[in-house]
Amino acid sequence: MKILCLSDLHLRSNAVSDFLNTQKTTPFLREITATVAEVSPDVVVVTGDTVWARQVRKLSFVLRKFIPGDIPIVATLGNHEFWERTFEETLTELKEQTFNDKNIFYLDLIGAVELGGLNFVGGTLFFDGSMRIRESQRIDEWDGWQDWRIGEIVTRYLEFNAYYVDMILSKMKPGVSTVLCTHHLPHVLLNGHEPSHYSFYSGMKDLVHELPFDARFENYLICGHTHRRVIGEVIPGFMGVNVGSDYDHLESFVLEIG
Numbered sequence: 704m705k706i707l708c709l710s711d712l713h714l715r716s717n718a719v720s721d722f723l724n725t726q727k728t729t730p731f732l733r734e735i736t737a738t739v740a741e742v743s744p745d746v747v748v749v750t751g752d753t754v755w756a757r758q759v760r761k762l763s764f765v766l767r768k769f770i771p772g773d774i775p776i777v778a779t780l781g782n783h784e785f786w787e788r789t790f791e792e793t794l795t796e797l798k799e800q801t802f803n804d805k806n807i808f809y810l811d812l813i814g815a816v817e818l819g820g821l822n823f824v825g826g827t828l829f830f831d832g833s834m835r836i837r838e839s840q841r842i843d844e845w846d847g848w849q850d851w852r853i854g855e856i857v858t859r860y861l862e863f864n865a866y867y868v869d870m871i872l873s874k875m876k877p878g879v880s881t882v883l884c885t886h887h888l889p890h891v892l893l894n895g896h897e898p899s900h901y902s903f904y905s906g907m908k909d910l911v912h913e914l915p916f917d918a919r920f921e922n923y924l925i926c927g928h929t930h931r932r933v934i935g936e937v938i939p940g941f942m943g944v945n946v947g948s949d950y951d952h953l954e955s956f957v958l959e960i961g
C-alpha cells in the first residue's frame with residue numbers, strides 16, 4: 704500500500720475561497736495537486752492544519768479539489784482548525800461533512816478506520832504538559848503560540864487529551880499494524896526542534912509507550928505541527944513521519960507498506 708503523507712498545508716483563506724468558487728489556483732495548490740497525481744497513492748493521510756478554523760466546514764470540498772474522489776483520505780484536524788470556537792462546535796462542523804463523502808475518514812470523529820489491512824488510528828491529539836520547558840509553566844502564559852484562542856484550554860485540555868487517548872486505546876486492534884495519525888506529536892523525538900519555545904504544546908512526551916502497540920507488527924507514526932521534517936525509526940520499532948511542510952512550502956512523504 705502506498706500512503707501519501709501530507710500535513711500543515713496551512714491553506715490561506717482567500718486562496719481556499721478562490722479555489723472553491725472560481726477554480727483559480729495558486730502555485731502552492733497546483734504543487735499539491737501535482738504531487739498527488741504523481742504519487743498516485745492508495746491512501747492519502749492528512750494530519751491537520753489544512754485550513755483556518757473558519758473554513759473547517761469546507762474541508763471536505765478543499766481536500767477533494769486536489770485528491771481524486773476514488774482515493775480514501777484519512778484526516779485529522781490540527782490546532783489551527785480548533786481555534787476560535789469550542790472543541791464541540793468544531794467537531795460538529797466536521798461531522799456535517801461526513802454525509803457528503805463516505806471516502807473521507809475524519810479520525811477526530813471516528814477514531815479509526817481499517818484500510819488495506821492497516822488500522823489507521825488517531826486524531827489531533829493535544830498536549831500532556833510533559834514538554835513544558837519549566838515545571839511550573841502555565842499554558843495560558845505562553846506568548847509563542849496563540850493557544851488562548853482555544854476556548855477553555857486551561858481548564859479543559861486534560862479532558863481533550865483523555866478524549867483522544869481513550870479513543871486511540873479503544874480503537875487499537877491486536878494482531879493488526881497500527882498507523883497512528885496525529886497532528887500533534889505522539890513522542891518528543893518527532894519534534895524536530897531542539898528543546899526550546901517549540902517544545903511547548905507540541906505533543907505528548909512519550910504516548911507511544913503507553914499504548915498497547917503489537918510488537919509483532921510494524922507500526923507507524925504520522926504527524927506534523929512542528930514544521931520540521933523527521934523521517935525514520937526515531938523511536939525503535941516505529942517508523943515515524945513528521946511531514947515537515949511549512950507555510951507555502953510543501954513537503955510530503957510516501958510510505959510504502961507491504
Ligand SMILES: [Fe+2]
Pocket residue numbers: 752781782783886927928929
Ligand atoms: Fe499545528
